[in-house]
């Protein structure tokens with residue numbers, strides 16, 4: 001069960017955020033509305049939400065998931081791989097000090113880089129994507145920290161996606177939403193995989209929050225597949241964050 005989430009209000013500089021999509025710039029006003037609706041959805045799922053103030057110096061800082069990896073007894077402050085995002089983690093680290101004891105907070109060090117979007121937890125194991133943002137040294141440090149705190153970790157080489165969770169979402173009870181390169185990936189062969197249609201690949205980035213699955217609005221086939229697996233869904237519109245390669249998981253840290 002999650003009880004809390006940390007989110008960060010998008011800054012007006014959001015329009016200058018990193019992207020590989022060709023969908024145009026986000027509409028800032030609409031992004032703020034979508035962000036508010038996202039917070040409301042987390043609250044509907046029972047989470048107490050801590051809202052951090054915007055920081056115009058970091059256009060991508062609303063994507064707080066990338067700045068930390070959280071578990072019940074551990075908070076790891078990451079070192080984002082995108083140069084323009086290095087430093088975002090300081091404000092989140094400060095916020096986490098209200099919820100974790102000093103000995104439960106660890107920090108990744110240079111030359112390691114790692115973004116939380118590359119980390120998918122399954123029970124007490126953490127899959128870590130090796131991506132353009134997360135390097136082998138960052139993964140090595142995270143695995144060592146996890147093992148010191150009673151968890152385990154392993155790496156997954158990525159081929160096409162930005163982050164591991166761009167193409168995967170764990171929905172508990174062995175259910176795994178998988179898109180693109182992960183649909184047939186041998187590492188995940190033992191999961192009950194729910195394959196996402198190529199036209200809806202963006203919708204692989206869902207989040208399971210206390211029994212409900214938040215799905216991006218506008219992906220009816222994925223929504224029907226999740227409902228067919230017996231899970232209640234809550235649709236949240238993330239169109240403006242999609243323009244920056246961001247999705248539902250990226251917008252919060254849940255713990």
Ligand code: CIR
Nearest residue numbers: 018063117163244245246250
């Ligand atoms: C970036 O490129 O870093 C942001 N525009 C999007 C980050 C998405 N985060 C995530 O998938 N966890």
